[in-house]
Amino acid sequence: MKTFCLLSAFALVGTCATPKYTTKIQNLKDSIEIADSASIVNYSNTITAEELSTHLYKFASKEFKGREVGEEGAKKAADFIKSYYQNEGIPSPFGDANYFQIIPAEYFSKEINVSENVLAFIKGTTKPEEIVIISAHLDHLGISKNGDIYYGADDDGSGTVALMEMAQAFNKAKEEGRGPKRSILFLHLTGEEIGKRGSEYYTSHPVFPLKNTLVDLNIDMIGRIDEIHKNNKNYIYLIGSDRLSKELHFISEKINKVFYNIDLDYRYNTEREKNRYYTRSDHYNFANKDIPVIFYFNGEHVDYHQPTDTPDKINYQLLEKRTKLIFATAWQIANQNHRLVIDKKNEYLN
Numbered sequence: 264m265k266t267f268c269l270l271s272a273f274a275l276v277g278t279c280a281t282p283k284y285t286t287k288i289q290n291l292k293d294s295i296e297i298a299d300s301a302s303i304v305n306y307s308n309t310i311t312a313e314e315l316s317t318h319l320y321k322f323a324s325k326e327f328k329g330r331e332v333g334e335e336g337a338k339k340a341a342d343f344i345k346s347y348y349q350n351e352g353i354p355s356p357f358g359d360a361n362y363f364q365i366i367p368a369e370y371f372s373k374e375i376n377v378s379e380n381v382l383a384f385i386k387g388t389t390k391p392e393e394i395v396i397i398s399a400h401l402d403h404l405g406i407s408k409n410g411d412i413y414y415g416a417d418d419d420g421s422g423t424v425a426l427m428e429m430a431q432a433f434n435k436a437k438e439e440g441r442g443p444k445r446s447i448l449f450l451h452l453t454g455e456e457i458g459k460r461g462s463e464y465y466t467s468h469p470v471f472p473l474k475n476t477l478v479d480l481n482i483d484m485i486g487r488i489d490e491i492h493k494n495n496k497n498y499i500y501l502i503g504s505d506r507l508s509k510e511l512h513f514i515s516e517k518i519n520k521v522f523y524n525i526d527l528d529y530r531y532n533t534e535r536e537k538n539r540y541y542t543r544s545d546h547y548n549f550a551n552k553d554i555p556v557i558f559y560f561n562g563e564h565v566d567y568h569q570p571t572d573t574p575d576k577i578n579y580q581l582l583e584k585r586t587k588l589i590f591a592t593a594w595q596i597a598n599q600n601h602r603l604v605i606d607k608k609n610e611y612l613n
């Protein structure tokens with residue numbers, strides 16, 4: 264694992280390994296100052312395995328019937344997420360009791376009913392127009408021909424409950440006068456399983472201008488361990504972090520090193536990687552609009568897209584730790600002094 268990370272880090276600078284470029288990268292790394300370490304620790308500690316577990320046992324239960332896009336189960340799931348935000352006092356970006364971005368049936372190419380993305384919003388204190396998105400999809404595969412429910416606890420119940428816990432942590436910070444400088448949009452997407460349609464809809468009908476959308480931190484499956492890591496559970500795959508913004512990559516690395524020490528595994532981030540995960544979840548629609556992304560992913564496992572993807576198989580301690588990493592990364596981007604820069608505009612790199 265470590266060898267791979269070193270190689271990967273080397274590859275990043277190795278492609279243009281003039282001393283000058285290396286110096287630029289070092290200057291970029293040195294420019295990252297952690298924004299309020301004490302608060303990161305304090306508020307990330309409100310993210311707990313117990314609460315993640317409570318939410319996920321509900322969200323991945325029979326009641327939601329596999330959350331198939333446009334069907335009753337997905338509608339119930341959307342209502343469940345909305346009720347959570349209302350009870351927590353976390354507002355909608357629309358400023359009222361409407362938390363839904365409705366996607367009309369006509370938008371879908373097949374015969375699919377109207378469906379909705381669910382949005383919650385924490386308004387920034389000093390740069391409210393700059394938006395940090397944290398996303399996860401709420402839909403899953405529904406019910407099989409044999410009548411088995413696809414519970415989708417990992418896919419993507421794990422990402423869904425991670426967003427709920429992160430929103431609670433940011434909201435607590437805001438209530439205590441330490442709200443983020445920039446705004447955070449918690450984006451629960453529908454229609455991922457039929458071709459990333461919810462994120463496609465959001466990025467073509469954005470609620471906030473894409474030119475002021477700094478990043479999409481997308482989560483799709485972070486509660487399990489794959490076969491490759493059965494003897495080293497302290498890992499997560501990161502995909503895309505260095506593609507549009509090296510600053511994003513180094514922020515992510517630094518936050519992890521200072522607070523969590525998870526093995527960040529980049530093997531699926533290599534160009535021409537055969538699984539093409541970079542293109543396979545909702546972040547890709549943001550990357551296509553030149554918005555930097557990180558895709559957080561635990562890899563596939565035997566229960567992937569099976570009715571056996573159930574909440575009892577989730578490692579909740581690990582889900583907590585991975586969620587804290589994403590929270591802290593979002594915190595940094597939302598609170599650091601300067602706006603996250605894409606490479607094309609980065610003074611250190613040009």
Ligand SMILES: [Zn+2]
Nearest residue numbers: 418419483484
């Ligand atoms: Zn998924």
